[in-house]
Amino acid sequence: MPRLSYRKALTRALTDEMTRDESVFLLGEDIRVGASNVTPGLLKRFGPDRVLDTPLSEQAFTSFATGAALAGLRPVVEFQIPSLLFLVFEQIVNHAHKFPMMTGGQCSVPVTYLVPGSGSRTGWAGQHSDHPYSLFAHVGIVTVVPATPADAYGLLASAIRHDDPVVVFAPAAALEVRDDVDFATLAPVPLGRGxxxxxxxxxxxxxxxxxxxxxxxxxxxxxxxxxxxxxxxxxxxxxxxxxxxxxxxxxxxxxxxxxxxxxxxxxxxxxxxxxxxxxxxxxxxxxxxxxxxxxxxxxxxxxxxxxxxxxxxxxxxxxxxxxx
Amino acid sequence: MTDADPARLYRTVRLIRRFEERAIALVRSGHIVGGIHPYLGQEGIAAGVCAALDAGDLVTGTHRGHGHVLAKGADPARMMAELCGRETGLNRGRGGSMHAADLSIGVLGANAIVGASPAILTGAVWAHRQRGNPVVGASFFGDGAVNEGMLLEAFNLAALWRVPVLLVCENNGYATTMPVAGAVAGTITGRAEAFGIPAVVVDGQDPEAVRQVTAAAVARMRDGGGPELVEARTYRFDAHHTFEHAVRLAYRTPQEVADGRSRDPVDIQGARLSPADREAVDAEVETTLDAAVAFALAGPEPDPAGALDHLYASGLTARGGS
Structure with missing residues (x-):
């Protein structure tokens, strides 16, 4: 049976969802070259309108994604560093999360925030080693922390298809996990199911x-x-x-x-x-x-x-x- | 495709004026809780900008946002019902004064976090155009917002990706109580120019001047141009928020307020109509607002059992608190 790494599972989920649904697009820093090693090859395959490499403007591009979602697209925003989520907590909580309620149900904000490397990566110190999933659970945003390659694939796919914001925390310490996986069995994993x-x-x-x-x-x-x-x-x-x-x-x-x-x-x-x-x-x-x-x-x-x-x-x- | 009819522009300005005055009365009578941020004095900006937009174009507003929502075409009755927290309101009573929204007419919402909405609007306009719907957008924000980093990030993104959003800075002289001179280093237009965004100052008290400036910018944007900024110089006739009616804050002299109020957008645009036409518009606006207030007050309050409705668009249900 083929081996699938956690990281490649994320890439595969992005590829499959972007192929299945053309409203899905990616944005984030250095994603055109895949600095996090999750998006390599996607620019070539899907083009610059669906793989938007951004300036270092986390707050603006996070809210840009909110606006794009309000207009019917399904953005996936990659954050290279987990601690950046503190910087965009305002944009995610005050806007993306609150819009459906505040508008009385007039809209949905289907954005996925992907953190491929959350938690410690020994040596990355104070501002690169947070693992802030509990913070998002506290404010009521759908939050997943996959442990295995198959779940990384399945939970990211489900997150992208979900009609509310979802944060996908891929732990740095799990990125190198490899499993024997029958690719034919890869499928969305239901959110909220342990x-x-x-x-x-x-x-x-x-x-x-x-x-x-x-x-x-x-x-x-x-x-x-x-x-x-x-x-x-x-x-x-x-x-x-x-x-x-x-x-x-x-x-x-x-x-x-x-x-x-x-x-x-x-x-x-x-x-x-x-x-x-x-x-x-x-x-x-x-x-x-x-x-x-x-x-x-x-x-x-x-x-x-x-x-x-x-x-x-x-x-x-x-x-x-x-x-x- | 802009609406140059002076009577229609006057009607919008007058509608916002009288809507706000009636809303203040409803604050005083206790029908609107939490107060409002009156748009009095600034009506010409929302009216002039929205007169130059098409129905499908998008806008975002601010905490002082009633004018933006009304000028884009929201039903004053459902808007007033929203302010009164009724189930019949635009947002089913879930948003209130600071979050009134009507996505069906392109109002992505009043937004109470200063400087937050231009990035959202930029993403929405970009996405519509990706989907083959060539809309433009207008994002209203105040002079206080120009010192928010998020706003400047949004300027950069909009300019970099040439997203046609009109950045409308309503410079009413004060961020709550902080005067522009005490808060803004450099200039407002200079901030836009630093990103290569064309910027112009317009008299925000003249609705027609605002409309013309907007129409020219929108024409360039529809022709493939990127974002532009309009700094509309205006004056807030009333309080930052109605709490000031009870707690007087000493940051403007009576003379300054009197001078500011001397250039009234309602009168400036009203003077472009014959007295008879103006009276006819005024009467129609009163009739509309009589009905709006009656509709608002007749609407049911939301059922407390629905307090968590719409928390999740996906239908996820949250646990209750007990």
């Missing part, structure tokens, strides 16, 4: 994005001690609470590993939403970035503030010892 990546009986670990792979590795390491179920929500907002409750109501224990800052991160929301609905046999735990984290430059410091396998292992073991 998946159990590994079945288990004792504890449910919710892992977001690249941390799914860490959670699977930890589950294998601990296999002779504890039976770990790994739940990948895939979409952060709207969250597949029913899917998670189905898992947690069997295992009775919950650990969330989330590459967000701790306060108001999605882990807090996931845990609270579960506790509102089902009792657990042990207190839930979360492994996150620290409160207010700014990723430091030095590699050992960078790693020290990211959620990792050791902390997840410890959290699982503590949860197994605890009783409510």
């Amino acid at each position: 998946v159990v990546r590994r079945a288990g009986d004792d504890v449910t670990v919710v892992a977001v994005g690249h941390l799914v792979h860490d959670a699977l590795a930890v589950a294998e390491e601990l296999a002779d001690q504890v039976s770990v179920e790994v739940f990948d929500p895939r979409t952060i907002y709207p969250f597949d609470l029913d899917g998670l409750l189905d898992s947690v109501s069997r295992t009775g224990r919950l650990v969330v590993v989330d590459d967000s800052n701790r306060s108001c991160g999605i882990a807090a929301e996931i845990i609270t939403s579960v506790l509102e609905r089902v009792p657990l046999v042990a207190p839930p735990r979360r492994v996150t970035r620290p409160d207010g984290a700014v990723l430091p430059f030095a590699p050992v410091l960078d790693r020290a503030v990211q959620p990792g396998r050791e902390q997840l292992t410890a959290a699982i073991q503590l949860t197994m010892k605890d009783r409510s």
